[in-house]
Structures are given as structure tokens and as C-alpha cells.
Amino acid sequence: TQRPWSYADPLQEQDGMEKFKWQRQGIPFGAATSYVHLEKLREGSCATVYKGISRIDGQLVALKVIRLEAEEGVPFTAIREASLLKRLKHANVVLLHDIIQTKETLTFVFEYMHTDLAHYMGQHPGGLNSCNVMLFMFQFLHGLAYIHQQHILHRDLKPQNLLISCLGELKLADFGLARAKSIPRQTYSSEVVTLWYRPPDVLLGATDYSSDLDIWSAGCIFVEMIQGQPIFAGTSGTHEQLAKIWAVLGVPTEDTWPGLSKLPNYNPELVASRRPQRLRVICDRLSRVPAAEDLASRMLTAFPRGRISSQDALLHGFFSPLPPQLYQISAGQSVLTVPGVRLQPEICDLFASYRKGHLSGGSSKFW
Structure with a gap:
């Protein structure tokens, strides 16, 4: 019953x-x-x-x-x-x-989806094929732009919540923490998003966030796909997580982040002054992928209102190698229906296939 x-x-x-x-x-x-x-x-x-x-x-x-x-x-x-x-x-x-x-x-x-991005990255350590990063990231932002246009915040973006089909289709999942975005803005809980993917404003207790919350998480995932490991992998809580972020972005001030000192958890004594670094210094693989560092830096901006929107991110030069037809597909149409768009072999699969073919005396599938 x-x-x-x-x-x-x-x-x-x-x-x-x-x-x-x-x-x-x-x-x-x-x-x-x-x-x-x-x-x-x-x-x-x-x-x-x-x-x-x-x-x-x-x-x-x-x-x-x-x-x-x-x-x-x-x-x-x-x-x-x-x-x-x-x-x-x-x-x-x-x-x-x-x-x-x-x-x-x-x-x-x-x-039914065959795997998730966390498991996929675990199977392909050391960073993903840049073509696949582009394909996954375009789909990620395409779905994110759609839910943001529907005035919905996901609030729990992490690799485990991005599902992948055997063909390479990527889909946002697990909307248990998602919220309909209010107009005018309202306050929300600051206890959202897994710590590694939580933006500094939320770590500092901000509750008036908007779609910029999801953009930070997406930027962390973007870098992780390229680099092969999380960019801000804290282990002991909020203060350490902030320290890891400041070590890369530098410690913000009221000049770079208006309203910073009014956030509930703000304490200037908890962090030493640091100068910002180029992302590629911390994540060297970013420099090998054209325009990747620029897109990542636009997503991973400490000041929340300074982050690029999901719609603008789709138009970033990082995606210029993709077919222009991708921008004409309907909401219900898979990107894989566009000619020439498909998942590429990962480098570790190529080597495994080569070794198998070499040892068996046969020819490799990809070489």
C-alpha cells in the first residue's frame, strides 16, 4: 500500500x-x-x-x-x-x-548512467585527455547554464554528482541540496557543498550567494580533470581550506573583495598575507591546454561577483576547437549527436592497448 x-x-x-x-x-x-x-x-x-x-x-x-x-x-x-x-x-x-x-x-x-566523473578520473589517473576535458566541461556548463536559467542552484557539485554514460554523455545529478533561487535574493545555509569544492565566501559564512557558488565548484572540478588531483584538498576543516585557497589566490582585502570584513567568519588574524600565484604554477598541466588557465582563473575568483557566469563560460575561447553546431542544439539534444563530437581514448588506455597489442603480437587499436 x-x-x-x-x-x-x-x-x-x-x-x-x-x-x-x-x-x-x-x-x-x-x-x-x-x-x-x-x-x-x-x-x-x-x-x-x-x-x-x-x-x-x-x-x-x-x-x-x-x-x-x-x-x-x-x-x-x-x-x-x-x-x-x-x-x-x-x-x-x-x-x-x-x-x-x-x-x-x-x-x-x-x-541508468554507467559511471560518475570521480570514478572515471580514478580509472584514468594523471589528468584526462584534453579533448575529453573539453567535451565533459562543455556538457557540464551546458547543464549548469540551463538550471541557472531556471533559477535553480545545485549547491553540491562534485565529481561524484556528475554522471557519465558509456558514450561520454555527462549529466548533473543529486539535487538533494539544490534550491530554487529567489528574486529578490534571499539568504541560504552556509553548510553546503563538499569542503574541497566550497567557495571562500561560503567558507567565511556567506549566506546570500547565487549561481556564483556553483561556478566555483565547477572551476575546481575543471582543474581536477586537467591536473588529475583536487586543487584545494583540505583535510582538517574550514581554516585549512581557506589557507589552501589563499596560498593560490592570495589573501583578499576590502579593495579586492568589497564586504569581505563583514562576513561572519572573517578573521584577518587567521591567515598570513600572501601574494596571488598563477594557477599554472600550482597546476602545471593547465599551461599545456590552450586557454585552460584563463577559464579556470575566471571561475576561481575569490570575490563571488567577479566569477564568470556559466553562459559566458560556454563562450570562452577554451571551447573554440569544438564544432559551432554545439551552440545550436536544443535543450534535450545530446552533444554527441553533432558530427565529429565523441569521447576520445585516454592516454592510459592507449598505453594499455599498445602493451596488450605488443605482447600478443597483434596491432593496437589506437596506434
Whole structure:
């Protein structure tokens, strides 16, 4: 039996979502029996993700099973994620197919993606092929520009939340911390974003952030794809994280960051004065990729209002080698439908393929 949604549930506000009783070939949406669990993919503190298959159309799906506490009911983060994802229709945002609610669980049925960016980078250490960085980053910013145009902040961008298909399609996922952006601006929580990808303004306690929050996180991920390791990998909390950022960008002042001294966690005694460095000094691989350092520096600016927007970042010269047709595709169209756009072999795959071909006496696939 399914438990009714509470009166405050935003899902009830959308006509097509009330009970998910759409029918196809006699098998209903919204029913647990419509999906078969194949294997567990990962387990978290409040949810478990399974690979599954839909009995409705035979497609692979990802089943995010959220355990419900009897007294607390449906977690607000789950309600927020579902209500936002039902609004978002874009090739670079993960697609929510269905929602199933029982007394014990709430299950989100997503399109199946083969891996995430964190796992992909782990399989290809030392930095990714620059062509693939360009392809991934374009899709990342394409999806980000779309949600920002819809006045939505993701607030938890990290490699684990960027899903990748076997063809190289990249999609934003995990909107549990996402928020609809208010106009006029309102204050939000400063406890968002995994520490390594959290911007200095939020580390200093700012709560009036906007889309610039996501841009900082995206810039960190951009550099990580090129360099092969996180740019600001703190281990002991907020103060160390800020020190790592200041070591690269220099310590800001009221001249470079108006309003800095008014932030809740600002304390000039906690950091020694430092001069800014070129990003390529810290991340040497940036200098090998044309225009990469300039784009990264425009995203990783301490003053939040100084960061480039996702829409402007798409027009940056870093992406000039890509086909111009990419800028004409519709929101629902994959970039891989544009001729000549495809995932390239990573260098470690090339070497592995070469060694395999050399040792077996055959020819390598890529050489």
C-alpha cells in the first residue's frame, strides 16, 4: 500500500505526478513490481542505489531507495529533489523516470548512467585527455547554464554528482541540496557543498550567494580533470581550506573583495598575507591546454561577483576547437549527436592497448 503525500508536499502541485498511474502495456508507473533490482551500486547513510531494469520498457534504470523513518516521514531533501527534477528537462541533467512510495521506502527511478566523473578520473589517473576535458566541461556548463536559467542552484557539485554514460554523455545529478533561487535574493545555509569544492565566501559564512557558488565548484572540478588531483584538498576543516585557497589566490582585502570584513567568519588574524600565484604554477598541466588557465582563473575568483557566469563560460575561447553546431542544439539534444563530437581514448588506455597489442603480437587499436 502506498502512503498518501502530506498536504505540504510540493509534488501534489503538479498534475501529472499525483499518483504516477500512467500505463504502458498493462504495467503501471509508480509500482515497485514494475522494476527488477539487479545489483547494489552504492550505499549511503539514508539511501541505497541499485542497478535495475524496467519491466515497462526493458531499459536499464538506477533505483535510489530512500529509507523512511516512521516518525519523520519523507525527508525534505527527497521532496525537494523530486520536485526540482520533474521541472528540469535537459540532456545534461539526469532524467527522473518514476517515483515509488511505500510505507518503508521512497524510490526514485532514474535513467541508468554507467559511471560518475570521480570514478572515471580514478580509472584514468594523471589528468584526462584534453579533448575529453573539453567535451565533459562543455556538457557540464551546458547543464549548469540551463538550471541557472531556471533559477535553480545545485549547491553540491562534485565529481561524484556528475554522471557519465558509456558514450561520454555527462549529466548533473543529486539535487538533494539544490534550491530554487529567489528574486529578490534571499539568504541560504552556509553548510553546503563538499569542503574541497566550497567557495571562500561560503567558507567565511556567506549566506546570500547565487549561481556564483556553483561556478566555483565547477572551476575546481575543471582543474581536477586537467591536473588529475583536487586543487584545494583540505583535510582538517574550514581554516585549512581557506589557507589552501589563499596560498593560490592570495589573501583578499576590502579593495579586492568589497564586504569581505563583514562576513561572519572573517578573521584577518587567521591567515598570513600572501601574494596571488598563477594557477599554472600550482597546476602545471593547465599551461599545456590552450586557454585552460584563463577559464579556470575566471571561475576561481575569490570575490563571488567577479566569477564568470556559466553562459559566458560556454563562450570562452577554451571551447573554440569544438564544432559551432554545439551552440545550436536544443535543450534535450545530446552533444554527441553533432558530427565529429565523441569521447576520445585516454592516454592510459592507449598505453594499455599498445602493451596488450605488443605482447600478443597483434596491432593496437589506437596506434
